[in-house]
Amino acid sequence: MDVKTIEACCEPLLAGALSEAEADDLAAAFKVLADPARLRLLSMVANAATGEACGCELVEPLGRSQPTISHHLSVLADAGLLSREKRGKWAWYRVVPDRLAVLRDALSPAR
């Protein structure tokens, strides 16, 4: 999966007709969210007590293999929805709320 960083792209889709390029970018961003494992990872990181979660903590509750979890975390990080900080053997993740806001804004009522 080729993942582009989610950028503020356009007026809300209810406020103006999307161009082809805007629609491509926005569809790619929603594709990142169109996976149940990725949504659960996002919500688990967002709800970690300290606001960050180690990749190592996320494998067991999700019940998927470690490579699968790593792949999904990479997709989320590449899209900019999670920030990643390497500490020793493991990476730690935080949600980037501004990036989710880009998608929320695209679904806003017309301004």
Place this chain on the structure above:
Amino acid sequence: MDVKTIEACCEPLLAGALSEAEADDLAAAFKVLADPARLRLLSMVANAATGEACGCELVEPLGRSQPTISHHLSVLADAGLLSREKRGKWAWYRVVPDRLAVLRDALSPAR
């Protein structure tokens, strides 16, 4: 594509860990938006001067075949994002803003 109607399903994903079932439903809903042609159709219907658009008006500006447009309009209607009214030979579509709001709310900051 098997499309379920989008229903209010859950707390915002930043406000509580999603269950597997909630994540499945939400991912399916985002999958409906994860297509550039469907996003453009949604924005074109939303921005129609009268608030509604005939399927017949949407084929040319999108530059896809009529069966392709019909398929995407059906996916959007099955998900509940568009309402459809048959008049004679053609169907007319309107955006259902409350349904988009379900997805926007799922991406809201924690309450």
